[in-house]
């Protein structure tokens with residue numbers, strides 16, 4: 001059953017669309033990540049769902065009820081917004097209690113529910129502290145407790161991990177996922193970080209310029225990006241432009257022809273292949289082999305990225321395990337190499 005349904009929602013500022021006709025169904029208990037580059041309309045979409053800004057067109061349904069014109073406090077949603085500040089003069093406990101007081105919950109119930117919410121984010125022992133006496137990560141957790149304490153039907157989180165360092169971000173991400181699954185709360189999680197989206201979401205919705213570019217399960221987007229934009233955003237660094245040249249052939253710009261599954265496509269495309277799928281000096285019998293020379297070698301700890309160039313001027317990045325991960329000795333710059341790959345190691349995407 002769909003808990004949240006967006007029907008062709010549009011937000012225009014003056015005549016310019018920030019969100020341009022988005023339709024989406026989110027299942028009960030599902031975590032959807034809205035992913036996309038800065039300015040693509042993620043926050044605007046979330047704020048319309050929350051009722052903080054009116055839609056220009058379209059409808060929003062929650063649990064079958066039309067909430068399009070209801071104010072935020074009538075939608076029973078929990079919010080954790082980008083840099084959403086806590087009340088500085090209130091203790092942690094008072095911050096979390098605030099939403100319940102607004103809802104006229106009895107004092108005894110407030111005390112009980114605040115305790116549960118703070119336990120959930122492992123902060124019960126800091127209930128009397130002021131926000132300024134907490135670390136950034138602890139403040140984010142208070143904000144999460146405050147969003148959860150009202151037992152929302154829907155949880156809206158806008159880059160809730162953006163102010164945290166890498167380790168805390170990872171811990172908080174697991175925490176949010178754990179709590180969200182435990183309580184079965186339908187959640188919309190905004191991020192511009194593809195790795196974060198892939199690791200936390202049931203469904204990833206990739207946005208571009210106010211529209212949905214592609215949506216699907218994390219592995220779907222990662223392994224089968226459907227456009228040049230999606231491939232690039234999902235971290236496919238090799239996107240080689242060219243033209244379909246036969247039932248299983250693709251002619252790269254520069255002249256080299258490679259064997260790839262064409263699947264009925266025609267015309268200009270790009271061949272998208274991840275650096276991990278390019279083999280350096282592998283089996284000589286591979287279906288596709290290009291001669292090249294190492295231009296730049298970048299050491300990244302467990303892997304080394306080799307930027308190589310073919311005589312026709314094609315630049316590719318190939319990734320190999322470094323000696324630290326049991327890989328072969330590093331290759332020097334200027335070294336001639338053979339780069340090979342199987343036809344199905346990459347995909348064609350429309351230009």
Ligand SMILES: Nc1ncnc2c1ncn2[C@@H]1O[C@H](COP(=O)(O)OP(=O)(O)OP(=O)(O)O)[C@@H](O)[C@H]1O
Nearest residue numbers: 013017018036037038039040041042043044045192
């Ligand atoms: N109040 C406003 N008036 C005019 N334009 C606005 C307003 N708010 C947002 N926009 C525009 O709408 C577009 C989408 O903005 P939005 O904040 O939704 O992007 P975002 O995807 O959340 O980006 P970021 O990752 O940087 O937070 C942007 O081009 C932005 O400049």
Ligand SMILES: [Mg+2]
Nearest residue numbers: 042043044082
């Ligand atoms: Mg934003």
